[in-house]
Amino acid sequence: MEPTLNRPLRRNFMKGLLGSTSFWLASGNAHWAEALAAEAAAHPYQPVFFNGPEYQFLEAACERLFPGDHNGPGAKALGVAEFIDRQMQTPYAHGENWYMSGPFQQGPANLGYQLPFVPRDLYRKGITGVEHYARQQYGKDFAALSALHQDELLTALEGGSVQLGEIPGRVFFEQLRTNTLEGAFADPLYGGNRGLGGWLMLGFPGARADFMDWVNQEGASYPIGPVSISGETA
C-alpha cells in the first residue's frame, strides 16, 4: 500500500531504467526534464477522485493559498492539485491511520479532531459547502471569483466564522492548507513540487542527505541545487 517510485506519468520510461546506470545518467540530464514537461503538456493530468468542478475549485483555492509570485512558482505550476488528487487514492485519504471509532462527540478544540470524516469526506463535503457559500455570498463558483473575493472567502474559512454543512469551515481550511503545502514541498514522485520548484525556493537540497562538509560553514549559503528521489535535479 506504500506509494511507490513508479508515478504513472513516468512509469513506462522509469521501469526500463530503474536501478540501471542509465537511470542515474538520465536523471541528471536536462533533456530528461524537458521530455517530462513535454509529456505533461501533451497529456494533462486527469483527476481520479475529484470531478471537474471540484478540481477547478482545488486548482483555484490552492493557488490562492500558495500563489505564484516574486519568490517563485505557485500551487498550479507546482502541480499541487494533482498531488492532492493522487493522495486521495492512498490509505491516508481513507483515514487508515486515524482512530475512527465512535461515538463522535465534540469537545474543546484543544482536545483535537472529533469528526467522523476522513480526508476524502472532508474534501467532498467541504468543496460542496464552499461552492454553496460562494454562490450565496458572491453569486458565482469559487473559481470564477476575483482573487480578492477568493481571499476574502478563504480568510472567513480560516477565521472559523463559516460552517460548511456538517464541516466547520476552519477544519476544511486546515485540511486544504496542509495538503497544499505538502504538495508544494513533497518529493516530486507524488505529483507536486514540479521541477523541484518548491525546494528551489526554500534552498532545500532534497535527497542529497550528506552534509559532512557543511556542518559549520560559518553561515555561508549551501551551494548545491536539489535532487529528487528519482534523481531529477534542478
Added chain:
Amino acid sequence: MAKTHVDAIIVGAGWAGSIMAKELTEAGLSVVMLERGSERTTPVEGAYPESIDELRGAVRKRLFQNLSQSTVTIRNTMDQTALPYRQLAAFLPGEGVGGAGLHWSGVHFRVAPEDLRLRSSVIERYGEKFIPEGMNLQDYGVTYEELEPFFDKAEKVFGTSGEAYRVQGKIVGNGNVFSPDRSDNFPLPAMTDTFSASIFREAAKNAGYHPYALPAANASRPYTNTYGCQMGPCNFCGYCSGYDCYLYSKASPNVNILPVLRQDPRFSLIPNAHVLRVDLDSTKTKATGVTYIDTKTRKEISLSAELVILGAFQFNNVHLMLMSGIGKPYDPVSNTGTIGRNFVYQTITSSRVWLPSSTYTNQFVGAGGAGVAIDDFNSMNFDHGPLGFVGGSPIWVNQAGMKPIAAATGAGGGGTPRWGSAYKDALINTYKHSLGIDAHGSNMAYRDVYLDLDPTWKDVYGQPLLRMTFTWKDNDIRMNQYVVSKIEPIARAMGATKMNLVHLNAEQPFDTRNYQTTHLGGGAIMGDHPQTSALNRYLQSWDVSNVFVIGSNAFPQGMGYNPTGMVAALAYWAAHHIRTIYLKSPGPLVKI
C-alpha cells in the same frame, strides 16, 4: 514456530525489550519477544533514498503507532469527558520492531543525580512546605552512583558521542560542568557543532553559562559496539527523528542489539503480536504468561513463562497492567492505588531566532542528537528559593534537520499570515536564516494528573482505551516562563534581528493538536514503598513479583533530559539484579 512455554516473555521490541532480551538470553534463558507492530530491519526500512522521503516518513507517519487499532483518550481535568486522540500530533509513539527507538532523535543523556532524589533534595534545601499542595514529588529509590555502571554500559552499546567533564574524579574535558562523575569517557568524541549550535555556544559562554555538546547516540566516528554491531559515521543528513537512519549512524535496537540477538537460538521474535493481558494465577500474585492476538489472523494465543517483562511504550505498559489486574488502579479521589499514578510529561517550548539575511543557517543540515546545551537552569543547578517552583530546563540549540513540509506547515500564525504571498516571503526567510532554541523542561506529578481506563471508547480488540487526565500546572508554567526569559539575552548576543520567544501562559491547557514531545512518563513508577509506587527500585511489580516493567513509566517526575538514556540504564540495572539475585531465588527483591 511459537513455543508454548518459555523462560521469559518480553512485551515490546523497543530499547527496553531488546536490552532485556539480550541480558536474559546471556543468562541462558529462552526468550520470546512479542511486538504488536510489523518486522522492521534497517536494510529494508532504512534503504536510501526511500527512507528519506519526508511525506512518506514523518508526515504520513510511517514508523509511528497506528491509531486506527488503538489509541488513548485525553482530557485536561477530571470533570471533563475525555475524547479520543484520533490523529497523531502532540506525541508520536512508535510501533513495529525497534519501537520508538527506531524513529527517535538520539539525544542520549544520563541523569542529573538530584533528579533521582528530587523530593529529598527539595526538602533539604527549601523545606517540605516548598512543595506545592497536590504535587506528588517523589524519589526514584535508586542513586546515580548505583546506576553509573549501567549508564556506562548503555553508552558503549549505543555508540554515544559526547564530551566528558569529569572521569574518575579528574576533569578531562570541556563537557557539562553540572554532570556527575563518570567511570569512563564517552565511547566516541562529541558531534561537531552545527553553525547554529556554535554561535549559541559562544553567546552562552560569554554570558557566563556553561555550554556543552549534547550527548548523542549518533556516531561521530565509525564504531563497533560491545555486541559487535557496527555503526557508520553520521553525515548530518538530517533524517533522524521520524526516520530509520540509512547510514547505521543513529543507535536503534534494530542496528545495535537485534542483529546479534536474532542469531541466538534461545531468542525468538514474534511481530504482529498484540498482547492483550498478562495472565495471573488465582492468587493474582504470580504471572503465568501472556495472551496475545495475532493481528494478521486475529487468533488469540497464550504463552506461558516463568518471567514476564513489560517493555512496551510508557502508556502501553500502564494499560497492560490495568488490563491484567497487576497492582491496584490509582484513584485520585481517595488517593489510593498506584497503577496510573504520577503520570507526567515534559514542559517543552521552542523559540525562534532570526539572523541577518546574509547569514544562512542551512537548517536541513543536522543530526537528531547533536547540539549545544546549557544546564545552568536545569534540575537543582540554580536557586529555586526566590523563584518558588520545582524543576528546570536545559536550554539548547539542537538542529536536527528541518524538512520543508514541516517548516511550511508550521510557519506563520501568531498574527503573521499562514498563506499567500506574505506567508511565502516569511517562510523562505525563516527557513534560510533562522534557528530554534528550546527550553526542554521537567514536568512534575500531581494528584489529579493520572492514567486510568476510559469508560466509553475501545480499541479494535474490544479493550477499553487508556484515559489520560493531564494539563499544565502553575508550577511548571512558571518554570517554563523563567527559563525562556533566559533565552532572550543569549539570542541577542547571537546577533538576532528578530525573535519569537515561546512560553506557556498561565491557565493554558494541554493542547493535543501540536507536537510537543513523545517523552511521556510515569503511571507505573518505581519507588521505595508500595503505597506510592507500582514498582520497587528494581522495576519489579510490588504485587506480582515475576513481572518487571521497564520504561519511562517508572519515572516519578518528568525530567529535563530526554528519557531514553535513563530507560536504557534502568533496563540494564533491572536485568543485572534479575541475573544476579532474582533467577537464583525468584521472589520479591525488596521486602517491606
